[in-house]
Amino acid sequence: xxxxxDYNATAPxxxxxxDAIARATRDLFGNPSSLHHFGQQAKAALDDARSSVASLIGxxxxxxxxxxxxxxxxxxxxxxxxxxxxxxxxxxxxxxAIEHEAxxxxxxxxxxxxxxxxxIPVAASGVVVREALEAVLADDTAxxxxxxxxxxxxxxxxxxxxxDLAHARGALFHTDAIQSAGKIPTDIKQLGVDLLAVSxxxxxxxxxxxxxxxxxxxxxxxxxxxxxxERNRRAGTExxxxxxxxxxxxxxxxxxxxGEAARVAAIRDELEAGILSRxxxxxxxxxxxxxxxxxxxxxxxxxxAESLLIALDLEGVAVSTGSxxxxxxLEPSHVLKAMGFAAHRTQNSLRFSLGQxxxxxxxxxxLGILPGLVEKLRTLSRxxxxxxxxx
Amino acid sequence: MRIVVAMSGGVDSSVAAAxxxxxxxxxxxxSMQLYDQTLADGVEAFxxxxxxxxxxxxxxxxxxxxxxxxxxNLERQFDEHVVSNFVREYTAGRTPLPCAxxxxxxxxxxxxxxxxxxxxxxxATGHYARVEQDTASGRYLLRRGADTAKDQAYFxxxxxxxxxxxxxxxxxxxxxxxxRAYARARGLPVADKPDSQEICFIPDDDYAGFVRSxxxxxxxxxxxxxxxxxLLGRHDGIHRxxxxxxxxxxxxxxxxxxPVYVLELRPSDQRVIVGPKQALEKRTLTAAGVNxxxxxxxxxxxxxxxxxxxxxxxxxxxTAVGPDGAEVVFDDPxxxxxxxxxxxxxDGDVVVGGGWID
Numbered sequence: 001x002x003x004x005x006d007y008n009a010t011a012p013x014x015x016x017x018x019d020a021i022a023r024a025t026r027d028l029f030g031n032p033s034s035l036h037h038f039g040q041q042a043k044a045a046l047d048d049a050r051s052s053v054a055s056l057i058g059x060x061x062x063x064x065x066x067x068x069x070x071x072x073x074x075x076x077x078x079x080x081x082x083x084x085x086x087x088x089x090x091x092x093x094x095x096x097a098i099e100h101e102a103x104x105x106x107x108x109x110x111x112x113x114x115x116x117x118x119x120i121p122v123a124a125s126g127v128v129v130r131e132a133l134e135a136v137l138a139d140d141t142a143x144x145x146x147x148x149x150x151x152x153x154x155x156x157x158x159x160x161x162x163x164d165l166a167h168a169r170g171a172l173f174h175t176d177a178i179q180s181a182g183k184i185p186t187d188i189k190q191l192g193v194d195l196l197a198v199s200x201x202x203x204x205x206x207x208x209x210x211x212x213x214x215x216x217x218x219x220x221x222x223x224x225x226x227x228x229x230e231r232n233r234r235a236g237t238e239x240x241x242x243x244x245x246x247x248x249x250x251x252x253x254x255x256x257x258x259g260e261a262a263r264v265a266a267i268r269d270e271l272e273a274g275i276l277s278r279x280x281x282x283x284x285x286x287x288x289x290x291x292x293x294x295x296x297x298x299x300x301x302x303x304x305a306e307s308l309l310i311a312l313d314l315e316g317v318a319v320s321t322g323s324x325x326x327x328x329x330l331e332p333s334h335v336l337k338a339m340g341f342a343a344h345r346t347q348n349s350l351r352f353s354l355g356q357x358x359x360x361x362x363x364x365x366x367l368g369i370l371p372g373l374v375e376k377l378r379t380l381s382r383x384x385x386x387x388x389x390x391x
Numbered sequence: 392m393r394i395v396v397a398m399s400g401g402v403d404s405s406v407a408a409a410x411x412x413x414x415x416x417x418x419x420x421x422s423m424q425l426y427d428q429t430l431a432d433g434v435e436a437f438x439x440x441x442x443x444x445x446x447x448x449x450x451x452x453x454x455x456x457x458x459x460x461x462x463x464n465l466e467r468q469f470d471e472h473v474v475s476n477f478v479r480e481y482t483a484g485r486t487p488l489p490c491a492x493x494x495x496x497x498x499x500x501x502x503x504x505x506x507x508x509x510x511x512x513x514x515a516t517g518h519y520a521r522v523e524q525d526t527a528s529g530r531y532l533l534r535r536g537a538d539t540a541k542d543q544a545y546f547x548x549x550x551x552x553x554x555x556x557x558x559x560x561x562x563x564x565x566x567x568x569x570x571r572a573y574a575r576a577r578g579l580p581v582a583d584k585p586d587s588q589e590i591c592f593i594p595d596d597d598y599a600g601f602v603r604s605x606x607x608x609x610x611x612x613x614x615x616x617x618x619x620x621x622l623l624g625r626h627d628g629i630h631r632x633x634x635x636x637x638x639x640x641x642x643x644x645x646x647x648x649x650p651v652y653v654l655e656l657r658p659s660d661q662r663v664i665v666g667p668k669q670a671l672e673k674r675t676l677t678a679a680g681v682n683x684x685x686x687x688x689x690x691x692x693x694x695x696x697x698x699x700x701x702x703x704x705x706x707x708x709x710t711a712v713g714p715d716g717a718e719v720v721f722d723d724p725x726x727x728x729x730x731x732x733x734x735x736x737x738d739g740d741v742v743v744g745g746g747w748i749d
Contacts, residue, residue, distance in 0.1 A: 304505075304508075306463060306464065307505055307508045307509060310461050310463075310509050311508060311509040311510070313459065313461075314393075314419065314459065314509055314510065373509075376508065376510075377508045380504060380507055380508050
C-alpha cells in the first residue's frame with residue numbers, strides 16, 4: 001500500500017484538473033498577449049482562471065497577478081513593495097520568525113541592501129504574539145509579513161488583528177496564504193490585508209504557477225521587468241496551461257471547501273488520536289484548536305525523525321520532517337525552534353499532512369505499522385554500539 | 392532480505408548496488424552527507440569531489456536500478472569521528488588515515504545502526520575486499536580484494552567481528568575492469584566516471600590549509616634541524632610535513648648537498664628533523680589500538696605487514712603487547728614508517744589484524 005501524507009509539500013492533481021491542463025496544453029498554444037484569434041483564445045482562458053483564483057480569496061480578478069509560484073509571489077510582495085516605498089523613507093520590514101524561507105530569506109537579502117528588519121517571536125503554541133508586533137512597529141515600518149497558516153505545524157495566525165495593528169502605524173500587511181487557501185476560508189476582506197500570496201500546487205493545481213493578490217491602489221514595482229504583462233506588475237508570457245489548471249483547482253476548492261475541510265479534519269484527528277494513544281511518548285506540536293484541518297505535526301521522543309521517515313517510506317508511507325525545502329539539511333526546524341522547543345524535539349518531529357484523496361483506510365494502515373517502527377528505532381537507540389567499533 | 396548500500400555516486404558502489412539487486416536482495420541506497428556542501432558565502436562549490444553532484448549521481452543510479460535512495464545527514468558524526476581526528480593527528484606530527492576511521496566509526500557503525508532501524512541487517516559498500524566466515528572457528532575473515540591493484544582491505548582492518556558479520560563487499564571478487572564493464576553493460580550513468588583520488592572532504596587537496604583553518608589553535612611555527620640538532624631552516628607548522636617527505640621543505644640546500652628527507656616530527660618543540668635517505672630505514676615499529684581479526688597470538692607470529700596504502704606487505708614477526716598493542720619486527724628495513732598510519736598484518740591475503748603506528 002502506498003499512502004501519501006505529505007500534502008503540504010505538494011498535492012496530487014484530481015483528474016478534472018489534469019484534463020484541463022492537458023486540453024489547454026494541446027489546444028491553447030496562443031500567446032495571450034497576441035491580438036489574433038489564437039491569442040484571444042488563450043487570453044479568454046487566462047481571464048477565466050483569474051476569476052476563479054480571485055473567487056477563492058474573495059478578490060477582484062484585476063487585482064490578481066499571476067506568478068511562477070508561491071515563492072515568486074512572496075518575493076514580489078516584499079521586494080516590489082519595499083522598492084516602491086523606498087523614496088518615502090519607510091525602510092523597516094517585519095516578519096514572524098516562523099515564516100517560510102521565501103519570506104525569511106527575502107528579508108535577509110533586503111537587510112544586506114540596507115533595509116532594517118525585525119522578526120517577531122511566537123508563543124509555544126506556534127501563534128504570533130500580538131504584543132511582540134506592537135513592540136517592533138515603528139514610524140518607518142513599510143511592511144509586515146505574517147503567514148496565514150504555517151506549513152510545518154498548520155497553526156492559523158490572527159491575521160486580522162495583526163493587520164489592524166500594522167495599519168494603525170501606517171504600514172502595509174502581506175500574508176503568505178499558501179498553506180491556507182483551499183483548506184480554510186481565506187478571504188482578503190475578512191483578513192484585512194493588502195497583499196496575499198497563493199500557490200496552485202498546494203491546493204490541487206500544478207507546480208510552477210501561483211498568484212499574488214495586490215489590493216487596488218497599492219504602490220508596487222515589478223521584480224521581473226520586461227513586457228506589459230499582468231498590468232505591468234510581472235513581465236513574462238503567462239504559463240497558460242498551468243494557470244488553467246490553477247483556475248480549475250481553485251473552482252474545485254471553492255465548491256468543496258466546507259465539506260472537505262470537515263472530512264479531512266475527521267481523519268486527521270483519527271490519525272492523531274491513534275498515534276497519541278498507541279505510540280508512547282508522543283506529543284502534538286502547536287496549538288491543536290487553531291490549525292488547518294489537514295496538518296498534524298507530532299514529536300516522537302527518542303526517535304531520529306529522519307530514520308522514522310525512511311522506515312515509513314519503506315513501508316509505503318510518505319511523510320516529511322518539516323518543510324520539503326529544507327530536506328537534507330541538519331538545521332533543526334526553525335519553526336519548532338521559534339516555539340522554544342529543546343534541540344532534540346526539533347529533530348524528532350514528523351509532519352503528517354492529508355488532503356482530498358486521503359482515506360480512513362490509509363489512516364488505519366499507518367496506525368497499524370507506526371507503533372512497531374517507532375518501538376524498533378527506540379530499542380536500537382537504547383542499545384547503541386551493538387554494531388559499533390572497538391576504536 | 393533488506394540490505395543498505397552506501398552509495399557515493401562512484402562506479403564501485405553503484406555496481407555493488409546493481410549486483411545485490413541482481414542477486415534478489417531488497418536494496419536500499421543510502422548516501423551519506425558528511426560535511427557542509429556550501430562554501431562560507433553560501434554558494435555551493437560546483438564540481439568538487441563528493442559534492443552534491445556525487446549525490447545526484449547516486450540518485451540517478453538508484454533510479455536506474457529502481458531502488459529507493461535516501462541522503463542521510465551524518466555531518467555531526469563525521470566531524471566527531473573523522474575530521475577532528477584528522478586535524479588532531481596532523482597537529483600532533485602524525486599522518487592520519489581518515490578513510491579507515493570513516494569505515495569503522497561511520498559506515499559500519501552509525502550507518503549500520505541507522506540501517507537496522509529500518510529493517511536492514513547488512514551494509515554493503517563498493518570496497519575491493521572480501522569477507523567470509525571461517526567454518527571451523529565461526530570467525531568472520533577479512534581478505535584482500537581480488538584486484539590486487541585496487542585492494543582496500545588495508546582501510547578495513549579495524550572492523551570488529553560484529554561489523555564484519557554485517558558487512559557485504561559485492562565487488563570484492565572482481566577487478567576494476569570487470570566492474571566498469573558491468574556498469575557499462577547495465578547502462579549505469581557513472582560507468583565512465585573517473586576514480587576519486589583526494590581525501591573527499593578536502594577537494595582541492597590543500598590538507599595543510601584545511602588543518603590550519605580547522606585546528607582549535609593555529610599551528611605553531613618551528614625549526615628544521617638535522618639529526619644532531621643543527622639549524623637548517625624554519626617552518627610554519629609541523630602539520631605541513633609527513634615522514635619521508637623530500638619536496639617542499641623550504642631548504643635552499645642541504646649541508647652535504649645530498650637530498651634530505653623528513654625523519655621525525657616532534658610536537659613537543661615543533662621541530663622537523665631531516666636527514667639522508669638511509670636514515671629513513673627502520674626494522675621495528677610499535678602499534679596501538681590493535682584490532683585482531685584472527686585470534687590474538689600468544690607468541691610472535693610470522694606475517695607480512697603493510698605500513699601504508701601503497702606499500703607492498705613485507706615479511707615480519709608480530710608480537711601482541713598488553714591489551715591492544717603490538718610490536719612488529721621486519722626481516723628487512725622498511726622506508727618511512729609513519730606514525731598515524733595503519734600497520735596491517737596479513738597471512739597470505741587474509742587480514743590477521745592491524746593497529747595504528749606509534
